[in-house]
Amino acid sequence: xxxxxxxxxxxxxxxxxxxxxxxxxxxxxxxxxxxxxxxxxxxxxxxxxxxxxxxxxxxxxxxxxxxxx
Amino acid sequence: xxxxxxxxxxxxxxxxxxxxxxxxxxxxxxxxxxxxxxxxxxxxxxxxxxxxxxxxxxxxxxxxxxxxxxxxxxxxxxxxxxxxxxxxxxxxxxxxxxxxxxxxxxxxxxxxxxxxxxxxxxxxxxxxxxxxxxxxxxxxxxxxxxxxxxxxxxxxxxxxxxxxxxxxxxxxxxxxxxxxxxxxxxxxxxxxxxxxxxxxxxxxxxxxxxxxxxxxxxxxxxxxxxxxxxxxxxxxxxxxxxxxxxxxxxxxxxxxxxxxxxxxxxxxxxxxxxxxxxxxxxxxxxxxxxxxxxxxxxxxxxxxxxxxxxxxxxxxxxxxxxxxxxxxxxxxxxxxxxxxxxxxxxxxxxxxxxxxxxxxxxxxxxxxxxxxxxxxxxxxxxxxxxxxxxxxxxxxxxxxxxxxxxxxxxxxxxxxxxxxxxxxxxxxxxxxxxxxxxxxxxxxxxxxxxxxxxxxxxxxxxxxxxxxxxxxxxxxxxxxxxxxxxxxxxxxxxxxxxxxxxxxxxxxxxxxxxxxxxxxxxxxxxxxxxxxxxxxxxxxxxxxxxxxxxxxxxxxxxxxxxxxxxxxxxxxxxxxxxxxxxxxxxxxxxxxxxxxxxxxxxxxxxxxxxxxxxxxxxxxxxxxxxxxxxxxxxxxxxxxxxxxxxxxxxxxxxxxxxxxxxxxxxxxxxxxxxxxxxxxxxxxxxxxxxxxxxxxxxxxxxxxxxxxxxxxxxxxxxxxxxxxxxxxxxxxxxxxxxxxxxxxxxxxxxxxxxxxxxxxxxxxxxxxxxxxxxxxxxxxxxxxxxxxxxxxxxxxxxxxxxx
Numbered sequence: 016x017x018x019x020x021x022x023x024x025x026x027x028x029x030x031x032x033x034x035x036x037x038x039x040x041x042x043x044x045x046x047x048x049x050x051x052x053x054x055x056x057x058x059x060x061x062x063x064x065x066x067x068x069x070x071x072x073x074x075x076x077x078x079x080x081x082x083x084x
Numbered sequence: 085x086x087x088x089x090x091x092x093x094x095x096x097x098x099x100x101x102x103x104x105x106x107x108x109x110x111x112x113x114x115x116x117x118x119x120x121x122x123x124x125x126x127x128x129x130x131x132x133x134x135x136x137x138x139x140x141x142x143x144x145x146x147x148x149x150x151x152x153x154x155x156x157x158x159x160x161x162x163x164x165x166x167x168x169x170x171x172x173x174x175x176x177x178x179x180x181x182x183x184x185x186x187x188x189x190x191x192x193x194x195x196x197x198x199x200x201x202x203x204x205x206x207x208x209x210x211x212x213x214x215x216x217x218x219x220x221x222x223x224x225x226x227x228x229x230x231x232x233x234x235x236x237x238x239x240x241x242x243x244x245x246x247x248x249x250x251x252x253x254x255x256x257x258x259x260x261x262x263x264x265x266x267x268x269x270x271x272x273x274x275x276x277x278x279x280x281x282x283x284x285x286x287x288x289x290x291x292x293x294x295x296x297x298x299x300x301x302x303x304x305x306x307x308x309x310x311x312x313x314x315x316x317x318x319x320x321x322x323x324x325x326x327x328x329x330x331x332x333x334x335x336x337x338x339x340x341x342x343x344x345x346x347x348x349x350x351x352x353x354x355x356x357x358x359x360x361x362x363x364x365x366x367x368x369x370x371x372x373x374x375x376x377x378x379x380x381x382x383x384x385x386x387x388x389x390x391x392x393x394x395x396x397x398x399x400x401x402x403x404x405x406x407x408x409x410x411x412x413x414x415x416x417x418x419x420x421x422x423x424x425x426x427x428x429x430x431x432x433x434x435x436x437x438x439x440x441x442x443x444x445x446x447x448x449x450x451x452x453x454x455x456x457x458x459x460x461x462x463x464x465x466x467x468x469x470x471x472x473x474x475x476x477x478x479x480x481x482x483x484x485x486x487x488x489x490x491x492x493x494x495x496x497x498x499x500x501x502x503x504x505x506x507x508x509x510x511x512x513x514x515x516x517x518x519x520x521x522x523x524x525x526x527x528x529x530x531x532x533x534x535x536x537x538x539x540x541x542x543x544x545x546x547x548x549x550x551x552x553x554x555x556x557x558x559x560x561x562x563x564x565x566x567x568x569x570x571x572x573x574x575x576x577x578x579x580x581x582x583x584x585x586x587x588x589x590x591x592x593x594x595x596x597x598x599x600x601x602x603x604x605x606x607x608x609x610x611x612x613x614x615x616x617x618x619x620x621x622x623x624x625x626x627x628x629x630x631x632x633x634x635x636x637x638x639x640x641x642x643x644x645x646x647x648x649x650x651x652x653x654x655x656x657x658x659x660x661x662x663x664x665x666x667x668x669x670x671x672x673x674x675x676x677x678x679x680x681x682x683x684x685x686x687x688x689x690x691x692x693x694x695x696x697x698x699x700x701x702x703x704x705x706x707x708x709x710x711x712x713x714x715x716x717x718x719x720x721x722x723x724x725x726x727x728x729x730x731x732x733x734x735x736x737x738x739x740x741x742x743x744x745x746x747x748x749x750x751x752x753x754x755x756x757x758x759x760x761x762x763x764x765x766x767x768x769x770x771x772x773x774x775x776x777x778x779x780x781x782x783x784x785x786x787x788x789x790x791x792x793x794x795x796x797x798x799x800x801x802x803x804x805x806x807x808x809x810x811x812x813x814x815x816x817x818x819x820x821x822x823x824x825x826x827x828x829x830x831x832x833x834x835x836x837x838x839x840x841x842x843x844x845x846x847x848x849x850x851x852x853x854x855x856x857x858x859x860x861x862x863x864x865x866x867x868x869x870x871x872x873x874x875x876x877x878x879x880x881x882x883x884x885x886x887x
Contacts, residue, residue: 016278023289027262034258041250051201054178055185058130 090116091228092133111138115227119183122190127183134179136228143416145225147385147401148218156384157217157237159207165195167209168217170231172224175204184229191215191223206231235404235422235473236380249366252301253359259293259301260352266290270345271851287339290348297352298332301359320503320546323510324358327541334534347538350853354543357861361550365570367557374568375798377487378457378479378773381438382422387414389466404473411469415460423469424476427452430465433622434458439478439773440587440724444624444682444698447649447664457773462622478773481749486780487798498574498825499549503542510540517844528846535848539839544832544860548825549574551865555872556821559879564804565786565814572800575784576818578765582713582811583756583778585770586723586733589788591700592805598631602686602694609688612660615640616653624684625651625662628696650685661687668692700729702736705809710737712812718764722747722755724774753777769811773797786811810883817879824871828864835860 040046086095089105090112100107103120107113115135119127127134147153160167175184181199184206188194193215197208206229210220224231266286269279302325309325312318328351335346373380388402389412399414404422407413412428415421421434432448439457448454454467456476473479514536521529553570560567567573584590605613610632617629619640642654650663661668668687682698713719720742721733727745734743747755756778759766768775768782771789776797779785787796790805803811839856842848 016281019282020285030258030262034254037254038251041247041254044245046250047245048200048202051181051199054181054201057178058182058185 088112088133089128090133090135091137092135093137109137111228114138118190118227124183124186124189127179130182131177131179134177136174136176138226138228139230140418141222141225141230144419145218145221146387147383148216148221150385150401150403153385153401153403154217157233160209161212164211164213165209166212166217167207168220169205169207170221170224170233171203171205172229172231173204174229175199175201175206180229183227187223190227191220194220233384234380235378235382235384236376237384249359249363252304253356253363255296256301256352256356256359259297260349260356263290263293263349263352266293267345267349267850267854271854284339284342287345290346291336291339294332294335294348294351297355298328301355302328305358317500318504318507319500320542323503323507323540323542324546326507327537327543328355330534330537331541334538345850347850347853349850350538350857353854353858353861354541357543357858358546361547361554364554365550365557367554367561367570369561369566372566372802374800374802376796377482377776377798381420381457381773382473383420386419386422387416388412389414407469407472409469409472413467413469415465415467417460417463420459421454421456421467422473422476423456424471425454425467425469427454428466428468430463432460432465433462435461437588437772478749481753481774481777484750484753484777486753486777497549497571498822499545502545502829506542506545510536513540513840513844520844521846525846531848532844532846535843535846536840539843539848539853539856540836541857542832542836543857544835544864545829547861547864548828548832548868552821552825552828552868552872555869555876556818559817559872559876560801560814563810563814563879563883564807565801566803567801568799572784573818573821575765575800576767576815577822579717579767579784579815581718581720581759581764581766583720583722583759583766583768583782585752585768585772585775585778586721586729587700587725588771589769589775590706590721591702592790598628599697599699600694601697602692605686605688605693608658609660609693612653612655612658612688613662613686615655616643616651616660616662619643619653620645620651620662622651624682624698627698628684659689661690665695703805703808707736707738709809709811710741713815714738714740718742720744722752722778724748724752749774749777753781756781767815769803771796809886813879813882817875820875821872824868824875827871828868831867832860832864835863 086099086106087093088095088108090107093108095106095108098109100110100113102113102116105116107116112135115138119125148157155161158166158168172184174180181201184199185197187197187208191210193210193212195209195211197206199206208220221231221233266289269286270283305321305325305328308319308321312322331347331351331354335348335351338344338346382404385401385403386407388400388407389397390400392398402411407423413421413423413425427448427450429450431450432452432454433445434448434454435445436455436458438459439455445461446458453470455478456471456473457478471477514533517536518529518533521532550570553573556573557567557570560573614629614632617625617632620626620629622645640653640655642659643651644653645651646663646667650661650667652659652661654660662684665683665685668685682700683695684698685695686693710719719740721737721744723729723743723745724747725745730743730745733741744755752775756766756768760781760783766782766784768778768785769788770779770785771787775785775787779787779797779799784801785799786801786803787799788805788808789796789802796802835856839848839853839860842852842856
């Protein structure tokens with residue numbers, strides 16, 4: 016039954032590791048903003064590069080209309 | 085009606101079609117171009133019409149050329165790498181986050197940028213060799229994300245976020261869980277060979293776990309109890325600290341002497357629940373600030389004029405604090421005057437809306453005195469400083485003692501008042517029981533004494549208020565009343581006097597109740613008027629223009645605007661003059677009474693026609709609010725304006741409402757003080773900086789805000805203007821909340837009674853304490869939560885019925 020000592024110390028060690036990690040992450044400010052990361056993770060990783068050639072060919076038209084009501 | 089592809093506003097005056105999309109202005113189109121050319125069109129895919137129209141910023145950020153100012157704004161600077169944080173009020177959607185975090189695509193100098201959405205801030209690290217801070221700010225402004233930089237930023241302290249409560253809670257929770265596991269075998273009191281072998285080991289392990297709980301997690305209670313005792317107040321922390329100390333000492337003795345397991349499980353559980361209550365009570369609205377003073381509104385720098393050696397006048401960007409009496413300043417359009425000054429050159433049109441709540445700007449001629457806090461709205465003016473920033477008419481209000489006091493420390497909370505009686509009763513019971521056992525069976529006396537103090541530890545009482553108030557706070561949040569902290573609710577329940585500011589609080593910011601008096605205008609004249617107003621940028625012209633029919637837009641033959649006076653224009657032989665009474669050239673003396681009102685006078689072909697009178701519009705439900713509040717409270721109106729509106733107010737408000745006019749900021753503060761001297765508990769409801777003193781002095785100070793994103797002075801709560809007519813309901817709701825706390829007290833006293841009956845008979849086993857303590861705590865939490873949700877539902881039903 017002396018194995019209990021070992022089991023206990025292992026379980027305590029694991030618990031303490033998690034505890035320290037949690038305190039560490041709070042200290043780093045990881046819980047200061049809980050909203051933005053949830054939005055950020057939905058963004059595309061890389062911007063979709065358009066074909067530069069095709070882009071320059073599209074002619075931009077600009078016209079100004081006065082709205083009359 | 086077409087909506088702008090960028091900002092989503094309706095394209096009213098012009099519609100710019102560009103790249104097959106519609107834009108409401110060139111600013112929006114430019115932003116679109118910038119983003120499109122940099123392959124950032126994903127911005128528009130993420131959300132529909134996510135943008136904000138960029139504002140005119142020419143010259144606005146020249147002060148960022150001044151290195152001392154830049155240094156103050158920077159969070160970190162190692163010569164090359166610089167880090168800066170800005171508040172950007174226009175952050176509002178996921179597209180905003182995306183574009184701001186992809187700033188490096190727009191400027192290679194940006195190494196990283198991170199948005200904190202709830203706080204509406206961005207933190208940018210950039211290389212100062214490649215780009216200056218000024219260019220960065222200009223870039224942000226050009227894409228419609230103009231940072232808000234104010235005097236407040238100049239004394240940036242190291243942001244010290246207090247996270248100690250989270251640590252304390254974590255430690256208590258961690259210890260609670262582990263100790264529970266370790267003490268479980270002993271709950272059943274079976275003697276078993278192996279269990280007996282490990283008993284001492286388990287017990288000392290529990291002791292080790294309880295050490296950080298007692299000496300770190302509970303430290304706040306010990307210091308608070310000590311402070312309370314020193315100022316002769318028996319606050320709730322006294323019995324808690326006593327209970328914790330007794331628990332720890334008794335338990336340690338228990339395991340040392342091998343009397344039993346001790347109460348380490350109850351000890352850690354108690355602190356875990358208590359701290360959980362504290363944590364729950366904190367509900368912060370991170371994008372709102374309740375501590376603002378004039379500093380977060382004033383600019384960080386001004387343009388100072390001085391003569392150089394060659395005798396030429398040179399402009400210089402000076403920090404506001406370095407401005408002294410006699411300096412010449414240049415105030416541009418839309419800049420805020422941070423000092424009291426005399427107008428030297430130019431025509432001033434000063435908007436004091438942040439100070440007084442008055443939306444209509446005031447015209448000033450050279451030689452006139454200007455007060456700090458006004459926003460110039462018509463061109464550039466030159467002024468000479470009379471008083472520097474810290475001594476101006478407005479800012480000296482903050483030197484009043486009120487602003488150095490902490491309101492919440494003065495008042496005695498409901499919990500503290502009950503704890504006084506509770507502690508005395510508890511100590512009496514403990515001593516009586518001890519004396520009794522000393523006579524009957526001295527061996528049990530120590531046991532009983534400690535057991536009483538342990539079991540009566542007012543955990544449930546201490547939890548009743550935080551959980552009720554925390555819930556009520558959240559319900560108020562959904563009703564758009566944002567409170568600074570939970571203790572405000574208890575204060576709200578005790579109020580018996582309500583003081584309103586008039587301008588901006590009872591009235592809306594828009595003056596759109598416009599009536600015409602005089603000779604009716606012909607259709608031709610009306611058209612001429614519309615066309616004339618169209619070109620004017622004066623706020624009154626804009627609001628008048630918005631109500632007139634707009635057809636047949638023509639270009640005028642002649643148009644001239646004299647700042648502060650009016651406009652003259654002509655078209656097809658017809659001439660028109662629009663503006664002040666003197667300007668339009670009327671000699672009709674019978675109209676003098678109208679002169680005092682806000683009005684736009686009109687004359688055509690040199691004949692006076694009449695005037696449009698602008699009446700400040702009162703918020704909907706003002707009379708009803710006064711009626712409801714007047715039932716059990718005294719209601720007073722305190723206005724900084726002259727008596728012009730007295731009659732109108734008197735006719736509108738119920739009888740018995742006292743009206744006071746011509747109140748300076750200091751007067752308002754002193755008025756509240758004198759009410760409090762009479763023993764009244766005062767709620768002040770205001771909006772502008774001139775109310776700041778009164779808001780601070782009052783027991784509860786609320787600010788009415790049309791837009792919670794913009795500035796509001798220091799207060800206890802911010803109420804959205806749309807919910808103005810529900811103030812009486814909210815005050816009643818806070819009363820019900822306090823009622824719930826009282827019920828919860830009774831419930832927890834009942835638990836204490838059960839516990840004490842175990843304790844005084846000397847039968848308190850650790851397992852009983854370990855069951856009773858969490859049971860009472862949890863049932864209190866459940867009771868308060870259900871009860872507050874119930875009254876919250878009733879509040880919403882009441883409000884819905886009214887609408």
